[in-house]
Amino acid sequence: MTSWKEQLGDRIPDQLAGEVDLFEGQIELKMQGKLDDKIFAETRLRRGVYGQRYDNGLRDDGTGQKTLTFPCGDLTKGPDTVWDAPGMMRIKVPFGKLTVEQLEVLSELAEENSDSILHVTTRQDIQLHYIHIEEAPDMMRRLAAFGITTREACGNSVRNVTACEYAGVCTTQAFDVTPYADAITKYLLGHPDVQDFGRKFKIAFSGCEDNPCGLVTFHDLGAVAQVRNGKRGFRVVVGGGLGAVPVQAKVLAEFCPEEELFPLTQAVARVFARLGEKQSRARARIKFLVQKVGIDEFKKLVADERETLRPDERWTAFLDDLHSTDEKPVREAGAIPSDAPAGFQAWAKHNLKPQAQDGYYSAIVKLPLGDFTATQGRALAQIARELTGDSIRCTVEQNLTIRWLSGADAVTFYDRLVALNMAAPGAGTITDMTSCPGTDTCKLGISASRGLTGELRKRLTVIEDELHPAVQALRMKASGCFNSCGQHHAADIGFTGVSRQVGGRKVPHFNIVLGGQWTENAKSYGLVVAAVPSKNIPKAVELITGHYLTNREGEESFQAFMARVGKKEFRKVLAPIQKAPAYEDDPSYYSDWGNPREYTIGDIGVGECAGEIVPFVEFGLQEAEQQLHDAQDALEAGLSATAAAGAFNAMVTAAKALVRHLEVQVTDDADDVVANFKTHLHDTELFHDPFAKGKFATYLLKMHGDHSYEDADDEIAHRTLDEAQLFLEAAHACYQRLTEAAAAAAAAE
Amino acid sequence: MQATKFQVKLYTRVGDIELEKLIPVFHEWIRTKKISDELLIDVADYAHVPQGPGVVLIGHQSDYYLDVADNRPGLLYSRKRGFEGDFQAGIDDAFRRALNACQLLEGESSLGLQFATNEVLFRVQDRLVAPNADATYDAYKPALEQAASAFFGGAPSLERIGTEREPFAVRITTGASGTVADALARH
Structure with a gap:
């Protein structure tokens, strides 16, 4: 086999196959300079192909900003986004559910196209980093063969449910x-x-x-x-x-x-x-x-x-069938052995939850910073295949939950996790922190949220068993900037990256947010108490938890304590550590966790999270152009009927885009599109050309009426293509007039 | 169609490694363009993942891992883009770049690293073109023997390892006892 497209063949659902082919075509067009930067950026974002830090081709190496001389030259994949710069692929995992085979193929992609790490996000997606865009279509095909799409994982769209x-x-x-x-x-x-x-x-x-x-x-x-x-x-x-x-x-x-x-x-x-x-x-x-x-x-x-x-x-x-998504266990229900070893007991305390179904449990695989390796992923899939079935879920706390584990298999499951180094206890406790990517890979990151979380995790894991249960139960979450991807507002102790100027130099800080409520679906958010230098955050955690334990009343929760004592008191607690020492006294404050370069915010780019604002109508017109392009290829290949039908479809697509631009509901059905086009654009003369009047509209209306595009010979196909080309030109002109009219109306108001 | 995503791993002579120490070293390599014919971009820190990729120097053409998979630390060279020349040249180049990175790491006094030359792990991260199967092994064996012999001398012993779900991998036992510098000098 010479390609994944050929290899996977009919394993890929037609619709997904078509979408990937289209995206591959758009990559080709972009490389030829035939696609606008903004349109291509939003196109790839809507397919989960995201930018990463330094993808503007600039990187501060600690001594100043340097140009990364990618071989692609001036070619870009979006505004200020260099073509060859590595990017991230966000893979939608609806409600976090993965089958065994899906986890296996994700692991394969992590090895072949990324850096062997799969990252679970706070919205139950999987992200792979350092991806080259030209490898994205084949990655999508391999995912699609197992029912996964990256479509609308990013961009201005409905994200993962x-x-x-x-x-x-x-x-x-x-x-x-x-x-x-x-x-x-x-x-x-x-x-x-x-x-x-x-x-x-x-x-x-x-x-x-x-x-x-x-x-x-x-x-x-x-x-x-x-x-x-x-x-x-x-x-x-x-x-x-x-x-x-x-x-x-x-x-x-x-x-x-x-x-x-x-x-x-x-x-x-x-x-x-x-x-x-x-x-x-x-x-x-x-x-x-x-x-x-x-x-x-x-x-x-x-x-x-x-x-x-x-x-x-x-x-x-x-x-009609609400059981279509039910999972089927592969093992009989059973009780947990009464003589389970101590290590298992410690793990099970927080990582094993009884299910509603007697004799079954959900096991939480606690992941460090949401990361696991391709090797671990493959092995975990095999464990699930043998013991639980297709019951893997990514969680919003960046872990994996494996459901339908028979109590009788729980110790075996645990032993196999131990062999994989995946049996960390304490799921849902203070050592189970979540974090957004922060400055590691995100273009918007201000501080190293992953570096901080890794450091806190390392320190707290050592003393985990000695922590008071009230402290163990606290949740900590970190975001590298105010965009809150780490969900820090809903944590007992949250952190959000900020920068402060000290003696003419920048110092990484985190705002400390206290008292957020994770329970009751994150019922309330925390309050910003103080900004503390990044390197003092471990000390801050020590002071905050110590103050809470010493001064709480009875079994008072952290939220209740925070509400009672207020921000002011915590400010006093944190005051001694809020000031960074002078650079000359301790330069370590002037770099961030896990990053020895002198701290800078010069690497912050324009975030792609927001997507490009490209009106839907422009996508529609672009799609119509692609269809017409394909029709021309078909004609050159001697496929007259295919070419004519393609040209007609291109007109319908363009018409649909304009109809929808007028906020008229319309389906994909050609009859519906043409009827609405006639009513709202032809009869109103909105589509009329200043000189040719309704001529171009009649190309579509006539063709729709007489079906002349069907079984077209070479001559008819040529004519159909010519008319479609003129129709598309008229559609663009119409859109331009509508836009100008709207702008003029807005200005008049 | 020819695979290009070759990986070559050489193991360290010592068992424990302080991965955090690699981070400033790799950042410095980016700053000073230590590998002059490659574009080096970023450092990815996965020290928190047990038996994981460790610390990765991300490049455009290749990545360099101080990898701790299987609790066996080593330098893993991973090619991501195509290479010039024929198949044998591509494999030779992967061995050379891996050895070159090992030599550079051995030169970093803060790390105290030394690499063994008696064993090499070779992998291809391309299941389409190079599945983990006997046919792939038959196709790669001569070129791997030639490369291993050219760098390490003697007659290497090869063994295909892993399952069909895993990438194609070959363990090469070279029998060599020399240094990385010896291997580079030999070829």
Whole structure:
């Protein structure tokens, strides 16, 4: 075999295969200079191909900023993003679920295309770093062969739909949210109503109110399972988010019946797409829209939008079989042996949770900083194959949970983890910290959140057994900047990277955020208490926990203690360590954890997390251009009928993009597109050329009516291609006129 | 179609390594362009991952790992891009670059590292072109023998290792007792 495309053949679903082929074609076009930088950047972001630190071709080596002389020369893969610079691939893992085979193929890709490390994110994705963009299409094919897509993993789109890792096996859930998360993932993937956002949109599911696994309160849209009078539904919240100013989501519906969940979500998406901010990224998340109009008005807008939606059978089709996502254990249930060894007992204390199903357990594999090796991944997959089946879940705390472990196999499972160096105890305790990538790989990172977390973890693991249970139970989380990917607002003790100037030099610091609540779906956020030099953070943790233990009343929780004593008292506690010594006295303060270079924020780039603001219509027109290009290739290959049909499809695609630009609902069906095009663009004369008038529109209308593109001979194919080319030119011109008219109207207001 | 993603690992003579010490060394290599014909980009620290890739010097053409997989520390050279010349030249080049990196590390006094030359691990990270199978082994064996013999002398002994799920890998026992410098001088 000469290519993965050939090797995998029909193992790849047609739609995914087509999407990867299209992306590969776009890479080719970009290399030929035929694709705009912004469009290509948003295109690759929507396929999970992300930028990494230094991808602008510049890197500070500690003595000043230097140019990385990549061989690609001036070729870029986005604004200020060098083609050859390594990037990151974010791989969506809906609700964190991985099969054995999926984990195996991910491990293979980590070895062949990355640095042998798989990284679990705080939103249940897997990330691979140091990827070369030209290898991305084959990586996507290998993933697609096992049902994984990276589509819409980044960019201004619906990101990975998350859900608690115990869904279906949880002892406190109202019901299993897995089939709902699964169905809405499939429904929204590529849906036209979620393509025109100004920013990303994150959805989370939780099976219950009390536990933190779903973290719905800081999501753009969250759904908490409820049963009322025997009827399933969800409490739906909207407009939550972290970032520099964290916002708790507001209740959109106290009880949304299960059959209404999808149309409600779709209506929210349409309102967000229509009214959400598009120009200022900083205010483009839905939380700002909800704040701006108020939750009551937002509810009204959503209700009105809901009324306009055309019914879609997919809203409820999945309800016919809510067991389609059930997992099947491969071993009989059993009890944990009474003579289990001490090491197992210590591990099981925090890492083994009884399931709702008697005799089965969920085992948490605690990962250091969310990382595991390809070798470990492969071995873990084999363990799952033998003992638990396809029951692996990535968690929001950057661990792996393996469900459906029979109690009878628990010690064997533990022994095999020990052999893999994956049996670290203390899951969900103070040693189980989460962190975003920070300055290690993120373009926006200010401080080394991973370096800090690694250092704290190393120090605390040594004294883990000696820690007071009240301290053991605390959670710590770190973000390298205010964007809060490490979810520090919801931690007992959180850290967010900041920079401070001391004696003319920059010193890495972390803001300490105290008193966030992880439980009850992250019910409340912490408060910033003080900025402390990065190198003093371990001491700060010691002071904070010591102060808490000494002064708490009875069994007072950390949140309650924080609320009682307030920020002021903790400021006093931290005051002695807030000031960095002069460089001459201790230069170690002037570099960050795990990075000996003198600290600088000069490497911060423009984050790609926000995506490029490219209106959906431009994607549509670009897609139409690609279709026409393919049609021309087909004609050259002597495939007249294919060429003519392709040219017609290109016109339909362009027409659909314009119709949708007018905020008219339209399906992918050509009849529907053409009917709407005629009504809204032809009959209104919006599509009319100033000189040719309706001539170009009639190419589409006539062709749609007489089907002349079908069974076309060479002559008809040529004519069809020529007409399609003119139609596309007219479509671009029409879009330009519409844009100018909108701008003029806005200016007049 | 020819594989290019060759990996060559040489093991250290000592068991324990303080991986953190590699971080400033690799940063300095980037700053001083220590490997002059390669673009060096970044340092990835995975010291927290047991038996993992350790500390990685990320480059454009190749990565260099102070890898601690299987609890056997060593320098792992990993080619990511194509090479000039024929198949044998590509394998020879991978051996040479791995040995060259070992020699540079041995020269870093802060590390106190020495590498053994009696054993080499060779892998190909390309399951499409080089699956872990007998046919791949048959195709690679002559070139690996030639490269090992040219650098380490004598008649090396080769053994294919791992399963079909793992990358194609060959353990080469060279029988050599010389230094890294000896090996580089020989070729």
